Amino acid sequence: MIENRPVVEAVGRLLWPERTRVTELDRKLAATRIEHERAEGRCPDAEVRLARVRQATTQAELDSAVAGRSGSAVPPVLEAAPRVGLAVWCLVTLADLAVYLTLGMVSGQWDEPWVLWPALGGGLLVLGLWSMRERDRRMRLGE
Incomplete structure (x- = not known):
C-alpha cells in the first residue's frame, strides 16, 4: 500500500x-x-x-x-474564507457535472461541455480568495 x-x-x-x-x-x-x-x-x-x-x-x-x-x-474570517469558497465551489461544480451528465444520458445528445465555464470561473474566485489571504498574511508578517 x-x-x-x-x-x-x-x-x-x-x-x-x-x-x-x-x-x-x-x-x-x-x-x-x-x-x-x-x-x-x-x-x-x-x-x-x-x-x-x-x-x-x-x-x-x-x-x-x-x-x-x-x-x-490572520483574522479568523479571512482564514476561513478560502476553505468556505473551496467547499462551495466543489459542491456547485459537482452539481453542474451531475446535471450535465444526466441531461446527456437522458437526451442522448452531448452538448458542448458548458460545465467547464462555471468550474473555471469558480476556481478563479477561490484562487483569488486564497491569494488575498496569503497576501494579507505576508503583509502582517512583514515579509
Whole structure:
C-alpha cells in the first residue's frame, strides 16, 4: 500500500495553518532564520523571538514568533474564507457535472461541455480568495 501521509500533511498545512502542529524541523528552520537575522544585525530581540519559537505549538504561532509579532497572523474570517469558497465551489461544480451528465444520458445528445465555464470561473474566485489571504498574511508578517 502506498503511504500518502506527506500529501495529507501538505494539504493540512495549506488548509489549516492555524491548527497545523509545529515539528522540530520547523522550529530549527525558524531558529536558523532568526539567528541569520541576528548575525546581520537586523534582530535586536532575537532571544525573545527564539523563546517564542520554542513555545510555539501551531504554524500560525511560529510564523508570528519568527516575524516578531505577538498577535495572530490572520483574522479568523479571512482564514476561513478560502476553505468556505473551496467547499462551495466543489459542491456547485459537482452539481453542474451531475446535471450535465444526466441531461446527456437522458437526451442522448452531448452538448458542448458548458460545465467547464462555471468550474473555471469558480476556481478563479477561490484562487483569488486564497491569494488575498496569503497576501494579507505576508503583509502582517512583514515579509
